Amino acid sequence: xxxxxxxxGTVGRTIAGKLAELGHEVVVGTRxxxxxxxxxxxxxxxxPPYSVWQADHRAIRLTGYAEAAAGAELVVNATGxxxxxxxxxxxxxxxxxxxxxxxxxNPLDFSRGFPPSLFVKDTDSLAEQIQRAFPEARVxxxxxxxxxxxxxxxxxxxxxxHSTFVSGNDADAKKTVVDLLASMGHTDVIDLGDLxxxxxxxxxxxxxxxxxxxxxxxxxxxxxxx
Amino acid sequence: xxxxxxxxGTVGRTIAGKLAELGHEVVVGTRxxxxxxxxxxxxxxxxPPYSVWQADHRAIRLTGYAEAAAGAELVVNATGxxxxxxxxxxxxxxxxxxxxxxxxxNPLDFSRGFPPSLFVKDTDSLAEQIQRAFPEARVxxxxxxxxxxxxxxxxxxxxxxHSTFVSGNDADAKKTVVDLLASMGHTDVIDLGDLxxxxxxxxxxxxxxxxxxxxxxxxxxxxxxx
Numbered sequence: 001x002x003x004x005x006x007x008x009g010t011v012g013r014t015i016a017g018k019l020a021e022l023g024h025e026v027v028v029g030t031r032x033x034x035x036x037x038x039x040x041x042x043x044x045x046x047x048p049p050y051s052v053w054q055a056d057h058r059a060i061r062l063t064g065y066a067e068a069a070a071g072a073e074l075v076v077n078a079t080g081x082x083x084x085x086x087x088x089x090x091x092x093x094x095x096x097x098x099x100x101x102x103x104x105x106n107p108l109d110f111s112r113g114f115p116p117s118l119f120v121k122d123t124d125s126l127a128e129q130i131q132r133a134f135p136e137a138r139v140x141x142x143x144x145x146x147x148x149x150x151x152x153x154x155x156x157x158x159x160x161x162h163s164t165f166v167s168g169n170d171a172d173a174k175k176t177v178v179d180l181l182a183s184m185g186h187t188d189v190i191d192l193g194d195l196x197x198x199x200x201x202x203x204x205x206x207x208x209x210x211x212x213x214x215x216x217x218x219x220x221x222x223x224x225x226x
Numbered sequence: 227x228x229x230x231x232x233x234x235g236t237v238g239r240t241i242a243g244k245l246a247e248l249g250h251e252v253v254v255g256t257r258x259x260x261x262x263x264x265x266x267x268x269x270x271x272x273x274p275p276y277s278v279w280q281a282d283h284r285a286i287r288l289t290g291y292a293e294a295a296a297g298a299e300l301v302v303n304a305t306g307x308x309x310x311x312x313x314x315x316x317x318x319x320x321x322x323x324x325x326x327x328x329x330x331x332n333p334l335d336f337s338r339g340f341p342p343s344l345f346v347k348d349t350d351s352l353a354e355q356i357q358r359a360f361p362e363a364r365v366x367x368x369x370x371x372x373x374x375x376x377x378x379x380x381x382x383x384x385x386x387x388h389s390t391f392v393s394g395n396d397a398d399a400k401k402t403v404v405d406l407l408a409s410m411g412h413t414d415v416i417d418l419g420d421l422x423x424x425x426x427x428x429x430x431x432x433x434x435x436x437x438x439x440x441x442x443x444x445x446x447x448x449x450x451x452x
Binding site for chain 1: 344349
């Protein structure tokens with residue numbers, strides 16, 4: 001599949017690398033490819049500059065948001081939540097129309113420090129904001145409840161014995177995402193329902209962050225026992 | 227231990243019955259014991275009237291909120307979230323002072339139908355509202371993330387292989403609650419931290435409710451795999 005991953009941070013790199021490894025044609029989208037490649041310092045999260053990662057992943061081309069989305073059958077929103085609507089706006093509504101838009105972002109507001117609060121919650125979600133802004137995209141929320149390394153390697157925690165959630169209004173789009181998740185090793189994918197259920201999935205972040213603090217590791221997963 | 231359970235609904239009855247079975251001296255508190263006992267119709271949730279339950283649990287006395295709390299070493303808030311501050315106000319600050327207050331309530335707002343929204347969330351919690359209103363009580367949040375039957379019989383789901391959260395500012399009070407949880411069969415109790423972490427535990431309700439809808443059962447539990 002031709003896949004565009006929007007976002008050059010840890011989530012974007014991790015997802016893009018795995019999808020390429022699985023045989024997909026992957027392009028990474030960013031606001032300004034030249035300036036992304038020109039950076040030589042670690043990013044705000046302490047990751048090596050993109051160019052270092054790029055050198056190890058030569059098959060994955062870096063382009064602008066719009067060009068990345070234009071050529072893709074499936075678009076992954078791996079941008080930070082506070083910048084997602086802007087980034088998708090630059091990708092362009094026409095380039096997203098009819099496409100599966102896998103939204104991994106979280107509406108985290110770090111303006112008051114750590115732990116962050118949520119800039120949208122409970123009666124609305126970032127996934128629904130994105131769907132309303134791009135009504136022709138087929139938004140599916142998933143993977144936002146785990147650390148990047150586990151998104152592409154579920155076996156890294158508890159041998160993969162845990163749960164992954166999907167939310168979305170389009171059954172075919174959800175099926176595409178569920179198949180993609182299965183190909184990455186997710187064994188218990190729970191369809192929460194329509195895209196309004198993304199509110200619930202996004203509200204898992206606060207407890208995930210508190211658990212990371214209490215347990216001292218991001219390698220923790222929700223398993224829904226039933 | 228002398229324990230007061232405030233609330234005569236499913237949660238209150240279930241907790242009170244189990245604690246009495248474990249050998250504790252249990253009193254149930256309600257606004258108006260006479261009118262609670264006089265009811266002959268099922269309650270709003272379809273449960274049999276309290277008098278029917280009372281007939282099977284003669285050792286558990288029903289009293290007013292204040293009398294119940296006055297004689298207790300530990301108070302359980304099993305009232306509905308929207309009425310919790312009122313009920314605890316009737317119990318009386320002096321009767322709660324210095325006592326462990328196990329808060330099971332959830333800030334659910336059903337005014338717009340199902341699923342409910344949360345009337346406090348993210349940057350505050352019902353547990354913290356209670357703590358601020360009764361600063362001398364030692365509030366511990368727990369058990370709010372599961373259905374009543376599982377609170378007192380964790381083995382009913384997945385053989386008990388799942389997680390229970392506690393939040394609170396007072397280490398000794400948390401220890402008392404953790405010991406009580408262990409006596410009821412909870413094997414993986416995770417201390418999320420101070421009472422502000424109850425925000426995260428209360429924000430689990432939306433996904434719990436969505437999962438109940440998606441899976442068709444309230445017998446579902448969060449297990450934190452790590």
